[in-house]
Every structure is written in structure tokens, then in C-alpha cells.
Amino acid sequence: xxxxxxxxxxxxxxxxxxxxxxxxxxxxxxxxxxxxxxxxxxxxxxxxxxxxxxxxxxxxxxxxxxxxxxxxxxxxxxxxxxxxxxxxxxxxxxxxxxxxxxxxxxxxxxxxxxxxxxxxxxxxxxxxxxxxxxxxxxxxxxxxxxxxxxxxxxxxxxxxxxxxxxxxxxxxxxxxxxxxxxxxxxxxxxxxxxxxxxxxxxxxxxxxxxxxxxxxxxxxxxxxxxxxxxxxxxxxxxxxxxxxxxxxxxxxxxxxxxxxxxxxxxxxxxxxxxxxxxxxxx
Amino acid sequence: xxxxxxxxxxxxxxxxxxxxxxxxxxxxxxxxxxxxxxxxxxxxxxxxxxxxxxxxxxxxxxxxxxxxxxxxxxxxxxxxxxxxxxxxxxxxxxxxxxxxxxxxxxxxxxxxxxxxxxxxxxxxxxxxxxxxxxxxxxxxxxxxxxxxxxxxxxxxxxxxxxxxxxxxxxxxxxxxxxxxxxxxxxxxxxxxxxxxxxxxxxxxxxxxxxxxxxxxxxxxxxxxxxxxxxxxxxxxxxxxxxxxxxxxxxxxxxxxxxxxxxxxxxxxx
Amino acid sequence: xxxxxxxxxxxxxxxxxxxxxxxxxxxxxxxxxxxxxxxxxxxxxxxxxxxxxxxxxxxxxxxxxxxxxxxxxxxxxxxxxxxxxxxxxxxxxxxxxxxxxxxxxxxxxxxxxxxxxxxxxxxxxxxxxxxxxxxxxxxxxxxxxxxxxxxxxxxxxxxxxxxxxxxxxxxxxxxxxxxxxxxxxxxxxxxxxxxxxxxxxxxxxxxxxxxxxxxxxxxxxxxxxxxxxxxxxxxxxxxxxxxxxxxxxxxxxxxxxxxxxxxxxxxxxxxxxxxxxxxxxxxxxxxxxxxxx
Numbered sequence: 001x002x003x004x005x006x007x008x009x010x011x012x013x014x015x016x017x018x019x020x021x022x023x024x025x026x027x028x029x030x031x032x033x034x035x036x037x038x039x040x041x042x043x044x045x046x047x048x049x050x051x052x053x054x055x056x057x058x059x060x061x062x063x064x065x066x067x068x069x070x071x072x073x074x075x076x077x078x079x080x081x082x083x084x085x086x087x088x089x090x091x092x093x094x095x096x097x098x099x100x101x102x103x104x105x106x107x108x109x110x111x112x113x114x115x116x117x118x119x120x121x122x123x124x125x126x127x128x129x130x131x132x133x134x135x136x137x138x139x140x141x142x143x144x145x146x147x148x149x150x151x152x153x154x155x156x157x158x159x160x161x162x163x164x165x166x167x168x169x170x171x172x173x174x175x176x177x178x179x180x181x182x183x184x185x186x187x188x189x190x191x192x193x194x195x196x197x198x199x200x201x202x203x204x205x206x207x208x209x210x211x212x213x214x215x216x217x218x219x220x221x222x223x224x225x226x227x228x229x230x231x232x233x234x235x236x237x238x239x240x241x242x243x244x245x246x247x248x249x250x251x252x253x254x255x256x257x258x259x260x261x262x263x264x265x266x267x268x269x270x271x272x273x274x275x276x277x278x279x280x281x282x
Numbered sequence: 283x284x285x286x287x288x289x290x291x292x293x294x295x296x297x298x299x300x301x302x303x304x305x306x307x308x309x310x311x312x313x314x315x316x317x318x319x320x321x322x323x324x325x326x327x328x329x330x331x332x333x334x335x336x337x338x339x340x341x342x343x344x345x346x347x348x349x350x351x352x353x354x355x356x357x358x359x360x361x362x363x364x365x366x367x368x369x370x371x372x373x374x375x376x377x378x379x380x381x382x383x384x385x386x387x388x389x390x391x392x393x394x395x396x397x398x399x400x401x402x403x404x405x406x407x408x409x410x411x412x413x414x415x416x417x418x419x420x421x422x423x424x425x426x427x428x429x430x431x432x433x434x435x436x437x438x439x440x441x442x443x444x445x446x447x448x449x450x451x452x453x454x455x456x457x458x459x460x461x462x463x464x465x466x467x468x469x470x471x472x473x474x475x476x477x478x479x480x481x482x483x484x485x486x487x488x489x490x491x492x493x494x495x496x497x498x499x500x501x502x503x504x505x506x507x508x509x510x511x512x513x514x515x516x517x518x519x520x521x522x523x524x525x526x527x528x529x530x531x532x533x534x535x536x537x538x539x540x541x542x543x544x545x546x547x548x549x550x551x
Numbered sequence: 552x553x554x555x556x557x558x559x560x561x562x563x564x565x566x567x568x569x570x571x572x573x574x575x576x577x578x579x580x581x582x583x584x585x586x587x588x589x590x591x592x593x594x595x596x597x598x599x600x601x602x603x604x605x606x607x608x609x610x611x612x613x614x615x616x617x618x619x620x621x622x623x624x625x626x627x628x629x630x631x632x633x634x635x636x637x638x639x640x641x642x643x644x645x646x647x648x649x650x651x652x653x654x655x656x657x658x659x660x661x662x663x664x665x666x667x668x669x670x671x672x673x674x675x676x677x678x679x680x681x682x683x684x685x686x687x688x689x690x691x692x693x694x695x696x697x698x699x700x701x702x703x704x705x706x707x708x709x710x711x712x713x714x715x716x717x718x719x720x721x722x723x724x725x726x727x728x729x730x731x732x733x734x735x736x737x738x739x740x741x742x743x744x745x746x747x748x749x750x751x752x753x754x755x756x757x758x759x760x761x762x763x764x765x766x767x768x769x770x771x772x773x774x775x776x777x778x779x780x781x782x783x784x785x786x787x788x789x790x791x792x793x794x795x796x797x798x799x800x801x802x803x804x805x806x807x808x809x810x811x812x813x814x815x816x817x818x819x820x821x822x823x824x825x826x827x828x829x830x831x832x833x834x835x836x837x838x839x840x841x842x843x844x
Contacts, residue, residue: 042713042743056462087466094456095463097488107485111468143492147612157467174740176612176769178808203744243745248813248835255839270813274820277842281826416669448668451710500663507624507656508677508724509648519675519688 001067001084001164001197003030003053009061010048022048026062026223028216032164035191035198037208037229040218041243046201049218050167053199054085066165083112086163090170092154093147101127101145101153102138108161119160126156129190131182148179152186159190165197166190172204184211209233209247209268217244230266249273256280294411299527300342301412305421307528311535312409318542319398319405327545328397334538335404344411352407353400360399368392419443424522430513437513449497453490460489557732557763558600558623558654563632564786565593565618592618594786595632600765602731605758607766607774610783611808619783620736620767624654637731652681655725659737661717662709670712670720671696671705677728688727695723699753715746722753732763739773751776771804772812775833782807795831814838 008026013019023045030036040046051057052064055071055078063070066081089095098104105123106116114122127134130152137145142153155171168187172180184207191198202208208215208229215232217225219242225232233239233246236254245251246265253265253273263280267273300308315335322328339346353360371392373385410418423440430436461471464485471482592615600606610616621627622634625641637653639646655677658664667673671692678688696702699719709717718738725733735754739747751773758764766777774780775794782790782797784807790797798804798815805811811819818832821842832838 041745051462054466056465083468089459089463089466092463094493095460095467095485095489097485097492107464107469108467111470161468176808177771177810178611249817252813252817252835252839255835256842259839259843261843270817270820274817274824277821278824278826414669416667416672444667448666448709451708452662455710497663500658500660501666503626504656504658504664504721505666505676507626507651507658508728509651509680510676511648511680515682516679517682517685517688518679519672519685519692521685 001081002032003085003165003197003199004065004068005029005049005053005062006065007062008049008052008059008064010052010057011060014060021221023052023059023221026218026221028223028226030197030199030214032067032197033195034213035200035211036214036216037212038199038201038216038218039203039205039208039244040224044218045221046218047169048221050087050169050199050201053165053167054087055082056087083161084164086158086161086166088155088158088166088168088171090173091151092158092171093150095157096142096150096154099141100139101132101142102134104142104153105156105160108157112161122160122162123156126159127153129159129193130156130186131189132156148175148182151175151179151183155186159194162194163196165199167199167201169201170203171200172202187211205233205245205247206249206268209250217242229268233268234266236265253277292411293414294344294348296343296412298341298343298412300338300408302525302527303412303531304522304524304528305413305417306425306522307524307531308409308413309418309421309425311531312406314535314539315405316402318539319401321542321546322398323546324548325394325397326548327542328394328401330541330545331401332397335401335408339404339408342408342412344408349404349407349411353403356399356403360396363399364392364396367395415447416444419447420518420520420522437516441513445501452497453494456493457486457490460486460493555602556599557602557637558598558765559635560596560598560619560622561633561635563593563596563622563629563634564591565622565627565630566591567618591786593622593629596786596788597632598781598788598791600732600763602763603758603761604779605755605764605766605777607768607777607780608783609768609771609774609780609809611769614783615786616767616783617736618786620656620734620765623732623734623765624651624656626656648681652677652728653730654732654734655728655730656734656736657718657721657725657738659740661714661721661741664721665709665717665724668708668710669705670701670707670709673709673720674705674723674727677724681728691727691729692723695726698726698756699723713746714742715749718742718746718750719753722750722757726757730762732765733757734765734767736767737769738766739768739770747773769809771810775812775815782809794833798833799830 005026005028008023010023011019011021026049038046038049048057052059058072063072066085069077069081071078071081071085096104098107102120102123105126106119109119109122124134127137132149132152142150145153158166171187172183175183187198187200188211190196200212212229215225215227215229216223217232217239224242225235233250236246239245246254247268249268249270249272250265253263253267253276256263256277257265261280263276267276318331322331339349368384368388369382371385371388373387375383375385377384419440423436426434426436426439465471469482469485471486474482596619608616608619618627622629622641623636625647628642634641636650639650641650665673666676674692674695675688678691683691693702696705699722701716701719701723704712704716709720712720739750742750754764754766755776766773768774778793780792780794780797781788790800790803798811801811801816801819812833814832814834814837817835818828818838822828828841832841
């Protein structure tokens with residue numbers, strides 16, 4: 001499913017003296033199957049943007065199109081389109097509430113009127129997808145799981161709606177390095193298995209560069225940059241001006257270049273950067 | 283957010299004498315004012331109370347409109363009380379329709395009760411409008427502390443209020459987040475009959491309770507780590523002291539109360 | 552030893568589960584326990600921490616690092632063994648409050664450790680509990696707020712502040728108790744990169760002023776700032792070295808699911824490719840310097 005954002009704007013308390021603009025004139029298109037990373041400071045409008053992408057917030061200007069359908073229409077197609085856009089919030093484990101893992105994951109399909117059998121089928125498939133063994137864990141209380149497992153179950157709770165677009169708001173927040181890697185590996189796997197369009201909000205430039213086809217940079221409610229990681233991270237100076245940066249490897253190469261070494265700066269993985277440095281010395 | 287729109291009694295920042303009074307003075311003053319509204323037996327008395335209150339509001343600098351907005355929330359209660367009094371007071375009927383009748387005494391009582399209620403609300407909201415919740419809690423703790431000798435847990439009550447005040451915004455935020463997350467999973471909090479809606483709240487309430495318990499556990503540990511061990515031996519940074527304005531306020535209060543009683547002795551009209 | 556020890560752990564063990572004489576299992580200290588933690592959370596920990604040092608304790612989730620932190624100010628008591636803080640045993644209830652005053656603690660969640668809806672009242676909470684004179688509290692609160700750069704926010708409500716700012720208030724609240732030692736239990740885990748940098752700068756500043764700082768974290772980049780890093784695994788300290796020396800054990804750290812700081816890991820890769828680099832490189836800046844020499 002393709003997501004298209006057109007002249008999107010949102011103003012809190014519009015018309016009142018203390019109105020604040022959270023988003024202004026945001027335009028971008030994410031083609032079906034693409035992996036996009038959204039980066040930006042806290043307060044840059046990232047969360048507001050995400051909530052517009054599946055209709056939780058209604059724009060005060062512009063629109064969001066999913067495969068050409070305006071998702072904020074009151075039609076059946078629009079409602080169906082919204083269902084196909086799954087949104088995983090930050091710390092999603094805080095939304096778990098059912099007695100058992102399986103029931104919790106069934107919540108979304110149940111809300112969309114599927115039969116109990118269909119719900120269970122979708123839930124089990126979703127649990128498998130996130131790496132939770134449905135046979136062992138289906139009847140366990142979600143509150144008895146470990147932190148990482150809770151988060152997976154919560155993500156399964158969104159995947160059970162069988163979305164075609166998956167939006168994740170900092171899915172690794174608060175996890176240790178292993179948990180961080182595991183969740184991101186899972187996202188890649190889910191994307192491959194279901195052929196999803198992915199939007200990932202991240203503070204980690206290394207992750208953005210490594211995983212994404214496209215990087216969107218938000219600053220003060222505006223879309224500051226939009227392009228491939230290579231294009232975006234080549235604007236090294238501009239990124240630093242808005243309090244962001246490039247991936248670690250690229251930052252090191254920039255440092256070396258400043259010191260007069262003749263190296264490329266558009267390499268985002270450690271091994272590649274190491275080879276580039278060695279070559280520069282030859 | 284409907285929850286955030288309630289202005290009844292929300293602190294209105296200001297620099298007036300009323301704002302600066304010791305919270306204990308204001309607490310006692312408010313109680314005396316409320317009592318005086320029940321001592322009053324006639325409209326002359328209400329006129330006097332009303333004028334005093336109006337002067338106080340003027341001094342406090344809280345816009346009258348802002349105060350009146352707080353009335354909206356309780357308008358139903360006032361109208362309801364007035365109607366009950368209008369029809370239910372026995373006496374000399376001046377209007378009759380089937381079993382409904384209105385007596386002269388009914389009109390009198392309805393007006394009387396409505397005025398009393400409005401003044402009760404204005405009087406008590408002036409307290410909360412001009413006193414920060416934290417100061418109010420402190421004032422209450424200190425006023426009640428003599429009662430701790432007879433077993434009233436005044437410090438504990440005040441600490442509970444302090445923590446409640448601190449975490450109301452946090453829990454409101456949390457509620458908003460959980461609602462959004464469940465809505466993203468297709469939950470519907472707005473349609474259906476009463477039973478369906480009540481059931482629909484479970485996906486909101488369970489996570490909210492879990493959050494509240496987590497906060498409570500974390501907070502208890504943080505408080506212990508900062509040496510909290512109840513009210514004994516505790517000092518306070520902001521000591522409370524009565525100033526000249528408090529003494530003047532005390533004199534005015536006594537005079538006011540004497541005047542209310544005196545007006546009560548006047549022939550009724 | 553020339554230096555004074557602030558904290559001394561002697562063969563400390565701790566289990567969240569306690570088995571009584573009849574074999575019934577109950578939980579210890581009413582702590583929320585996950586299934587995976589049924590084993591010993593601390594399994595024979597012996598270590599000394601010197602006055603004025605900056606020690607980082609790292610380890611993956613469930614390695615016992617947070618449990619260890621809670622033993623340093625008597626929030627948890629050893630099941631066996633002994634924990635001495637400033638020479639006082641945490642097991643003696645008479646010492647509890649003095650230990651907590653001398654060894655303050657900052658927790659992970661910035662929201663759940665502030666008590667009052669006014670910043671300065673919150674900072675005053677600790678000294679008020681200690682029964683400090685009001686005029687003195689005022690002075691300490693102002694000093695503590697200045698030390699973390701939050702003085703101008705003293706009348707604000709915590710809910711209007713960012714995560715990093717809330718964490719700074721929590722630090723001020725501990726400083727107002729004038730502790731000798733501060734334990735930071737994953738203080739940056741829930742913050743964004745700018746909040747993280749803010750807090751780390753303050754922690755470094757406190758160390759430079761002579762406070763003993765113990766930082767629990769799973770970010771190696773943060774741990775690298777310490778004088779000494781203790782790596783915990785399955786309830787035991789398994790490595791205990793200065794950062795530069797520790798990062799020479801690249802493979803061992805990888806096994807423990809710990810990520811080396813970027814500079815150190817890059818330096819190791821370059822050495823493997825035959826680049827001649829001095830030992831002890833941790834940051835990218837230092838690496839660049841060494842490369843361009």
C-alpha cells in the first residue's frame with residue numbers, strides 16, 4: 001500500500017490565541033513496499049505526523065492518501081484503508097490488558113468484526129511472525145512475560161489486523177542492545193514475510209541508514225529533508241544545525257576528511273568504513 | 283479533552299492580597315463565609331454577603347467571567363434545587379395546574395436556595411482560585427495537625443493529596459496514550475449502548491490500573507530512597523507565618539460575622 | 552590502601568524468592584518478579600568502591616545490575632553476606648536512614664520519582680524528611696537547582712518539563728541531601744539522545760566535584776566515561792577493569808550481548824586490517840587523531 005501525504009498541516013487549538021502549529025505543509029510519498037525512516041528531535045512533530053497517518057488525528061490542512069483513498073473520508077473504503085495501516089506506539093506493552101496472550105492479540109481483529117475462528121487464526125499467525133511460540137504462550141497472562149516478550153506480543157496485537165503498512169514509533173525505546181537488535185531483526189523479518197510498507201521513527205542514525213530505503217527528516221513541524229540515506233546524510237552540516245547527525249561510521253569519515261584525509265563520507269557500516277580508511281592509507 | 287476543560291476551582295495566577303494571604307487564613311475565612319450563608323435568614327443578609335464577596339473578588343483580580351464559567355458545571359444542580367423548592371413548598375397557592383401548584387413561599391424559597399448555592403460555589407471557588415493546590419494542602423495539614431494527637435492522620439492525608447495533585451496530569455496523559463493505542467487497534471470508545479460502552483472501557487481501564495500500580499511501586503521506592511519515613515521529625519522548607527494582612531483579615535472576618543448575625547436580627551423583609 | 556572505601560560488598564547474595572522452613576516459596580520485599588528471575592539475582596558479589604571514583608556497572612537485562620544498585624542504599628538487604636556503606640552495615644535498621652542520606656539514588660523513570668507538583672518543593676522533599684532547618688533547606692534547594700541548571704524552572708510543574716529536565720530535577724533532589732555517593736540506576740534509558748547527553752554531562756560534573764558516582768547502564772558509550780567498569784552476568788561481576796583495558800576483550804563482550812563503543816570497535820576492526828594503532832582508543836575523536844598522526 002502506498003502512503004501519500006499532501007500539504008499536511010496541523011494546528012493545536014486552531015483559532016485560539018494560544019494556537020500552536022505542529023505540522024506545516026508536509027508532502028511526501030512512500031511507495032508500496034518501501035522502508036522509510038523518520039528522524040527528528042523530540043518535539044519536531046514526529047508523533048503528530050504518525051497519528052495522522054492512520055486517522056487517529058484529523059489534519060487541519062491537507063490530506064493523507066492510502067493507495068489514492070483519503071483515509072479521513074467517512075466511506076467504507078476509507079475505514080478499510082485505515083485498518084490496513086497499523087500503528088505501534090512507543091512502549092506498546094503498556095496497552096496489554098487481556099487475561100491471556102492470545103485474547104490480547106485477538107483484540108484488533110475482533111474489533112473489526114472477524115469471527116472467533118478467523119481472529120484466532122490471525123492472532124496465531126501474528127504471534128509466530130514476532131517470534132513468540134503460540135503453543136507455549138497463548139494461555140499465559142501477558143503480564144507474566146518478560147519486557148521484550150511483552151513488546152513482541154503488543155506488536156503482534158497490531159499485526160493481527162493484517163496491515164499492509166506498519167508504522168513503528170521508536171520500537172526499541174528502553175531496551176538493552178540485545179533487545180534492540182532482536183526487535184529490529186524482527187521488523188525486517190515481518191517486512192519480508194508480509195511484504196509491508198514500513199515507517200520507522202528512530203533516534204538512531206545507524207539504524208536508519210542501515211535499514212531504510214528512504215529517510216525523512218522532520219524539524220519544527222516541517223519536512224526538512226526527504227531522500228535515500230545517501231542523499232540525506234550527505235547534508236552533514238545541515239543535519240548538525242538541527243541537532244541531528246550522520247551515522248557513526250560516516251561521522252568518523254567526516255572527521256578524517258576534515259583532517260585532510262581523502263576518504264568518501266557516504267559509508268554507513270563499520271566494515272565498509274574500515275576498508276575505506278585502509279584504502280585511503282595505501 | 284473534556285476532562286481538561288473543567289475550570290471549577292482551577293488556580294488563577296495572580297499577585298493580589300487575597301493570593302498572598304496565608305492559606306490557613308483563607309481556609310478558616312472560607313469556612314466562616316460558608317457558615318454565614320446558613321446563618322443568614324433574609325435577603326438583606328444575602329445582599330450584605332454578596333457585596334462582601336463581590337468586593338473580595340474584585341480585590342483578588344480574578345475575572346468575574348472566569349468564575350462564572352465554573353458555575354456551568356453545577357448549573358443543573360442549582361436549577362434542580364430551585365424547581366424542587368418552587369413546587370414542593372407548602373403555603374398559599376398563587377398558581378395551580380393539576381397537581382402542580384406554586385405558593386408565594388415556594389418562589390421565596392426557590393430564590394433563596396438558588397442564591398445560597400451560587401454564593402456557596404463562588405465563595406469556595408474563590409479559595410481554590412487564589413490558592414495553589416500545594417499551598418492548600420499544606421494549610422490543611424497544619425490546621426489539622428492538632429487533631430493528629432487524637433489519631434487523625436493529618437500528615438498522611440496531606441501527603442496523599444500532594445501525590446494525587448502531582449500525578450493527575452501524568453495519569454491524564456497516560457489515559458490519552460492508551461486510548462489512542464487501543465483506537466489504533468480498532469477499539470471504539472464512543473458508540474454503542476451504555477453496557478457496550480462500559481465493557482468497551484476495559485481495554486482502557488486495565489492498562490491504566492497497571493500503570494497506576496507501577497507508578498505507585500516506583501514512587502514508593504523513590505520516596506524511601508529519599509529518606510521518607512512519615513511525618514515525624516519532618517521539617518518544611520516554606521514555613522508558614524501569619525503576616526499583618528492575615529491579622530487584618532482576621533479582624534475583618536470577625537466584624538463580618540458579627541454584622542451577619544446583627545442583620546439576622548433585623549425584622550424580615 | 553591509601554584511598555577510603557565508600558562501599559564494600561562482602562560475598563553478597565540475594566534472591567527475590569525466599570523458601571521458608573516448610574518449603575513454601577514467597578517473594579522477598581514485595582518486588583514485582585518475573586519468572587526468569589527465580590534463580591539468585593545476586594550470587595556472591597564481593598567488591599569495593601573507592602571514595603571519589605566513577606564506577607559504571609553494565610550488563611544485559613537480568614544480569615543483576617539493578618538489584619546490585621538497590622543494595623547500595625538499603626532498598627534491598629542481602630540474603631546472605633554483608634553490604635557496608637560508609638562503614639555501616641545495611642542490615643542494621645538503625646543505619647538505614649544515614650545510609651540513604653549518604654548514598655542517594657536516581658532511578659530510571661523520570662516521571663515516577665518526583666513527588667511534588669512544584670519543582671522546588673520536590674527538591675526540598677529529601678532534606679525535609681531529614682528534618683533540616685527551613686532556612687538551610689532553602690539554601691540547599693537553590694544550590695542544587697543551580698548545580699543542574701534548573702533554577703529558573705523552580706516554580707514550574709514537573710509535567711511541563713522534558714524527560715531530561717525531569718531527570719535533572721531528580722538529581723537535584725538527591726544533591727539537596729548532600730550525599731557522598733550517588734547511584735544512578737539507568738538514568739538515561741528512557742531519554743532521547745539530547746536528554747541523554749544532558750544527564751551524562753551532569754554526572755561527569757558531579758564526579759569532577761569529588762562525589763562518588765556509580766552509574767548503572769546498558770550503554771557502553773556511557774560506561775566508557777567512568778574510571779572503572781564492572782560487567783555483571785548472572786548475578787556476578789565477571790569483568791572489572793578500566794574502560795580502555797576492558798574494550799580489549801571485544802569477543803567476550805560480544806558473547807555477553809554488550810556493544811562496544813563505536814570508537815573502540817572501529818579501532819579493533821582497523822587493527823585486524825593491519826593498521827597500527829595505539830591501545831586504549833575509545834572515542835571516534837581519539838581514533839581520528841591517532842589515524843591522522
